[in-house]
Amino acid sequence: MARVLVIGDLHIPAVRKGYLNFCQDTAKKHKCNRVVFVGDIADWHAISFWVKQPECPGSKDEYKLALTEIQKWYGVFPRAYVCKGNHDERPIRLAKTVNIPEFMLLPYSKLWNTPKWKWDYRHDIDGVQYRHGNLCGGIHPAWNLMHKVHQSIVIGHTHSRAGIKWTCNSDMRMFAMDVGCGIDERAYQFAYGKDLVERPFISCGIVIDGIPQLIPMKINKDECYHDSRF
Numbered sequence: 001m002a003r004v005l006v007i008g009d010l011h012i013p014a015v016r017k018g019y020l021n022f023c024q025d026t027a028k029k030h031k032c033n034r035v036v037f038v039g040d041i042a043d044w045h046a047i048s049f050w051v052k053q054p055e056c057p058g059s060k061d062e063y064k065l066a067l068t069e070i071q072k073w074y075g076v077f078p079r080a081y082v083c084k085g086n087h088d089e090r091p092i093r094l095a096k097t098v099n100i101p102e103f104m105l106l107p108y109s110k111l112w113n114t115p116k117w118k119w120d121y122r123h124d125i126d127g128v129q130y131r132h133g134n135l136c137g138g139i140h141p142a143w144n145l146m147h148k149v150h151q152s153i154v155i156g157h158t159h160s161r162a163g164i165k166w167t168c169n170s171d172m173r174m175f176a177m178d179v180g181c182g183i184d185e186r187a188y189q190f191a192y193g194k195d196l197v198e199r200p201f202i203s204c205g206i207v208i209d210g211i212p213q214l215i216p217m218k219i220n221k222d223e224c225y226h227d228s229r230f
Contacts, residue, residue: 007037013069017230026206036130040086042070043189048090085156126209128151133155145176156180163214179203203217
């Protein structure tokens with residue numbers, strides 16, 4: 001069975017300092033041989049349907065910044081399964097508003113120069129389903145989705161949710177993992193949430209032989225992944 005590293009939402013270029021190092025260290029420590037990104041690789045703030053922050057770069061500059069950062073991740077994890085997130089799909093959604101069909105746009109693998117990444121809405125490894133988690137909400141988003149698909153599930157999307165819940169019946173056991181995220185909440189892209197009481201939980205996950213574990217990123221002062229170290 002696989003030893004899977006699960007990487008949370010990145011929202012590049014608004015990714016947390018040191019999150020790549022953290023994920024790389026986690027993969028090495030646990031000898032992971034598969035990598036899954038749960039989606040929202042890019043933020044695409046400049047083409048959002050919502051109010052935009054004037055401090056953020058325009059769409060062309062945002063793309064250049066994101067491409068440079070994504071290539072760093074591709075260099076470290078050249079083979080990976082990637083779930084398509086709602087932010088990844090912003091160019092497609094915007095194109096449809098002016099009647100441009102999806103086939104006229106570059107596929108993600110070419111857009112981000114990631115030919116060995118497998119982009120799709122879901123990936124199944126050892127009976128565990130990996131998705132971004134679009135439209136999943138509540139206190140336990142992954143748990144809610146698990147009861148719909150009747151399968152162990154790992155999702156991201158809801159930045160403030162992180163944790164694992166188990167259930168079983170007479171025939172099988174299942175788990176639901178909200179994997180947290182890797183965003184920098186202080187970035188202008190997340191100014192909309194500056195007054196929220198619940199903050200993003202910075203973490204990644206591993207699933208080894210079908211058993212999940214959540215790995216918090218130690219970002220407090222005097223801890224190994226504090227901003228001052230990067």
